[in-house]
Amino acid sequence: MIRRLACAALTLALLLGLSGCTPSGKRATDEFPRHETLRIGIAWGEPNTFNPLHPAPSWPVQQEHTVIYQTLFYFDPEKGTLLPQLGSELRLFPDRIEVDIHEAARWHDGKPVTARDVAYTFNSLYRINPGFPAWQYLSAVDVVDATAERPRTVAFRFRAKDPNPLMVQHWLTLNAILPQHVWEPLLAAAKGDFNELIKHKADQNPIGSGPYRLHSYSAEKIVAERFDAYWGNAALHGGKLPAPRFLIAPVYKSNDHYSLALQQGRIDAANTFIPRIWLKARKGVRAWFDEPPYFPPACMPTAFINHLRAPLNDVRFRRAMAFAINYDDIRELAVSGYSVPHEPGFILPFGVEKRYFNAEDAQRVGTRFDPTRAREELAAGGYRGVFRDGELIETRNAAGERVPTLFIQCPAGWSDWESMVRIMVRGMRTVGIDVREQFVDSTAYYRALPLADFDLIIATPSPVPSPAEPWARFDFVLNSRDWAPAGERMFTNMGRFNRPGSPEYVARFDELLARIPVVTDEAERAALYRELNRLCMEVQPAIPLVYRPKAFYEFNEKVWAGFPTAANPYLPPTVPSQGAGTLMLWHLRPAGGSGP
């Protein structure tokens, strides 16, 4: 009996095995034929909702993704410019930004997109969204040509205090415009309660204005289907349709699986972290560059320093720490070499920001890896490390008291950050700073960060591509507009730098932060950035550690060809559904190969 069972099982397994060996090419039974489908590795977790008002919806509805719902403009981080989307033109005035809606723009149901839709989206839907960030920078959004049959111009009016055209543009590239005729009844049904409104999943034929529509979804994948009547095909792309008929985002359960699927040609593009990508090149996996750094670096993981705790409130101690870190080790060992050599300060010394970077200042006042200078700074502040048999025992301050061991915090399991922390600790202990690693559960990390419950902590300022860079990065690290004591929450300047009213307060930081967004003269702006960056290098409010890409971008040209690269940079390196990367859908072409 048992033997018979075993035989049956074996036969079954063999049969199944055989069916698995059949080559999978073009099969008539496929609902989403491979050669018509672009598969993107981007769905992190099972789909929860497709409501664009939800703070964390699924692909392709989340922020920056524009295949169903569109924003007014795309942002191209490589060129630093805005590209038209629903908006055809942007005019900057001292007190407002005016945007013209493209005259051809239509919703999926054929109704025209008007300035009223834009005003309604901001004034009603985003207005009741608790803590909606764009409203921090706006006083009003109104229709300019309100009497027109189809109003097309909308004005975004700045706040009178600290007007900030940069951040308004930032939000125009991120906030989707929604159809008033669809959402007004939904809002009424929710009785105006935002928490009720976002329980609506918007997953049944949702009306947007983009080139694709939601086709179907399950816990295993999300499918979007090309909307052939998309207004932009004729108006913006000379009548061309996007090449893939379907976009599919499979839901895999770990980073490695997206990487594996990309090597197998099972997905065509991804924004996952792939360690040692050069080893995957022979399987056809490519990135923006074919050599290091592979990805264009764009943001700076930074060690935030708690300015409320001694001796971290001492500039000499902070600079000593910054001098003690081996930035080359971090670049080579912690981030797979996906970076370029590090310069001090908060301005990227390449790309769009290069025009604001001053090499002379960086050389003169910046902190680089230099253990001798680190020891000098410590000695000048009266600190000294006590060593026994070459091992650091403790650090003493000028009064001869022991400085309590300091901890550098980061979430456990975030291996690149953990490596950064280890390299920092090693460097600082060598020069006599008593510091240790503190790897905590990510939930504890998220709690500690805004409450200032840390000595040093790793975080990335301003992680989204933005026309407001590098201002947004400085602002994230420095601004004291909402300064709150430890124990209350701050989601920028978590280290509580520059408390207004305190003896150490430097008003110039806040003046510069307020001034930079409103200057129109490029030379003046460069001068202000130079001053701000020099101040930062002198005072060392936090320690930028390395340059990283804001999003990874890899592709495999087995099934689709024509992905933008550094050699053919017709679009920025983002997956085709994210930001301006969406435009590559019209440029991709079938490669003739078939993936599994």
Place this chain on the structure above:
Amino acid sequence: MFRQHPTLRYITARAGWYALTFLVAVTINFWLPRLGEANPVDTLMARVSGSMDAQAAREREESYLREFGLVQTDDTGKILRAADGTPLRTSILTQFLRYLRMSLQGDFGRSIVQHPRPVSDIILTALPWTLALQIPALVLGWFIGNGLGALAAYRRGVLDKVFYPVALLVSAIPSFCFGILLVYIFGVQLEWLPTLGGYDEALNPGFNAAFLSSAATYYILPFLSVFLLVVGGQAIGMRSMCIYELGTDYVRYAKLMGVRESTIVRYMFRNAMLPQLTGLALTLGGMVGGALIAEMVFSYPGLGLSVLTAIQSLDYPVITGCTLLVTTCVLVANFTVDILIGFLDPRIRAAREGEA
């Protein structure tokens, strides 16, 4: 009445104990994740708070706290505050009582991380996959493993000499390692079998040949990763049990009396099987937990990912919902085996009847 019905009394007593265990387990499952300082709203805020100012962040946070019932509200839904304006948190006890009340009505709340999905929706869409992978693998593995183990013990010889070390090796490999090995050999190196997902991405699930054959192909490796381990583990146990039984007086006596071999094996098998049966109950109970590993290694559809993310980000309702499921599985499986053994094992039956 129980006096006349010892069996009924036995079942009721067992059921009583299991009900008590269930209550204790549910309480612990509810309290444990809530004991720490961190809470899921902190994690959510970190995801959505990019460039929010203090006022905006406070509004968003309070909106979350209200939505998830973590702060006290008045009848109109307004948040109650302490004198300094901070919202009054709901005590764990109040949360627990509300949870019990809602659970009794079949409402397990909404996920926090996968908001606004109801927990019941998360579990119900995933559970069929988890069961379809685990139950056949466990049950088939149990039968085949025990069969092979008994055979190896009885026949000895070459079968035993080859089979026993192999089984020992297989069952000693941690299950995630074994899964990764399978992925590496068959998926990456040989590229014979798909190693990611539950079916081809070119298809949507449906009752048609294309989907079923695709699902069958994708089933092989995850199935083997569970099945082979179960076979190995069970076989070793069964082999030892059988070898022990072979040396007992009743087997020797039966042999001397010239009882037919197949009859002896049958008696022996029945005796050796009892501890293995308890083992099966435990394995079936731990199914959801074990599913996690196979599912994560093969990106196989099922509860695994939801459970993992829930635990990583303190998604209270999902953690509570899934642990409730695990608790129920373990207890139901054990209860069933308890009852079954009560019937199958003459010693327990005799003891019970003796009491009556």
